[in-house]
Amino acid sequence: MKRAIPVLALSVAGLVPVWIYSPGAAHEGELSEVAAPPAQEQTQQQAAPQTTAPKATGAAPKTTGAAPKTTQQQQTTQQQAQNRSVSGPAVNTSEGTVQVQVTLQGTKIIDVKALRAPNSNPTRMALPLLRESALKAQSADIDTVSGATATSEGYKQSLQAAIDGAR
Amino acid sequence: MRRVEHIMGLPISVDLRDGDAALAERAFAWLREADDRFSPFKPGSEVSRLDRGELTREELTPDLVEVLSLCDWYEQSTGGAFTARVPGRGLDPCAVVKGWAVQRAADMLREGGATSFCVNAGGDVVTAGEPEPGKPWRVGVRHPDLADQLSVVLGVRDGAVATSALYERGQHILDGRTGRPVSGIVSVTVFCDDLAIADTTATAAFALGRDGIEWAAAQEDCAIFIVDEDRRVYSSPGLPVHIC
Secondary structure (H helix, E strand, O other): OOOHHHHHHHHHHHHHHHHHOOOOOOOHHHHHHHHOHHHHHHHHHHHHHHHHHHHHHHHHHHHOOOHHHHHHHHHHHHHHOOEEEEEOOOEEEOOEEEEEEEEEEOOEEEEEEEEEOOOOHHHHHHOOOOEEEEOOOEOOOOOEEEOOOOOHHHHHOOHHHHHHHHO | OEEEEEEOOEEEEEEEOOOOOHHHHHHHHHHHHHHHHHOOOOOOOHHHHHHOOOOOHHHOOHHHHHHHHHHHHHHHHOOOOOOOOOOOOOOOOHHHHHHHHHHHHHHHHHHOOOOOEEEEEOOEEEEEOOOEOOEOEEEEEEOOOOOOOEEEEEEEOOEEEEEEEOOOOOOOOEEOOOOEEOOOEEEEEEEEOOHHHHHHHHHHHHHOOOHHHHHHHOOOOOEEEEEEOOOEEEEOOOOOEOOO
16 A cells, blocks of 8 residues: 555656646647656556446456466456555646546556546547446536437427427 | 427427527528438438439539548448448438538528527537527436436537437437347437537447447547446546536
8 A cells, every 4th residue: 555655646747747738739649658658558548447347347258268368357356356446636737626546456557537637628638538427317407408309209398398488 | 589490300499699580590491401302211312312323422412422421431430330321221321411410500500690509409409609608508418217307417618419319219229230229328428519420429329339438438529428228427528517
């Protein structure tokens, strides 16, 4: 755990320049490589656990026939038991507040999640990861509805109809 | 000025906050024209004539060439999950035509001088400017299970929001690779600056099933909000979530 702190500090330090970096003439593809060498490995890895975790689980039975892969899977299962997550401090940058959570396997970073990230384009390019959350229901004052209506019949009962009628 | 018309089988509403009201008439006229020219359900349309072999690729209008090239691009990008040519069926570019035509209608409003408007075509939205000074258009995304609830509200100025979901018309999106209805995700919302891209990306992600989550997240300049069948939400950090 003690080793996690410098690792975490390094990862935050590595990510901050990525957030505050504005891609000017540089190609977007160069962003993660040029702007943030310390974050490069994480950037590549962080996208995977977020979105591929369910897929990987589903795909596992198909690959069990191959002996080497089965061995790897057993190792992965053992290692997953040792994973732990650490949240970093909230860091203020010119683009907004940044806070990351790092998941470690032993001393190796296997996932970086943005707990807080500014909604600017550099962030999206540097962090192409997805946030995962539970579905919530809400009602709110809105101007229009997306996904409300696929058919005219459905429209009659839809929120958009209510909005159109209210004006 | 607010008007609703049913075109392409969809309720299309135009909420024009400034500019000439005649602009809305022109936008609706264009949408009716697009329906006449590109509907596979109208025997005299350009799409039907192409499908019957009465037109060659060289004889097509630039508009249809553009629509078909968009269809081709997404078909290739999704490995055929998205397709305008489901085996055993005729050419059907509707999934692209709708968003493409509505985006052009919005462009016509903008070129005509309108700076603040919201066009909603069956739940796919293009906005411009602000409904009130300092405030974005608040675009609610319908909850996949609760018709009178929202799952998220986006704050959008100049942008497009499209949602493909399962809650109406049954399972109407087919996997082009199998010809069967797709499963895995129940609602896909895409935010970007063009409705042709947002709408087609949403439909194509849906057609990919669970693989569509990662595919859509990787689309350039698009932010996504996807609900899978286990009711987990996957959203891009760049999504302009409006805090109510």
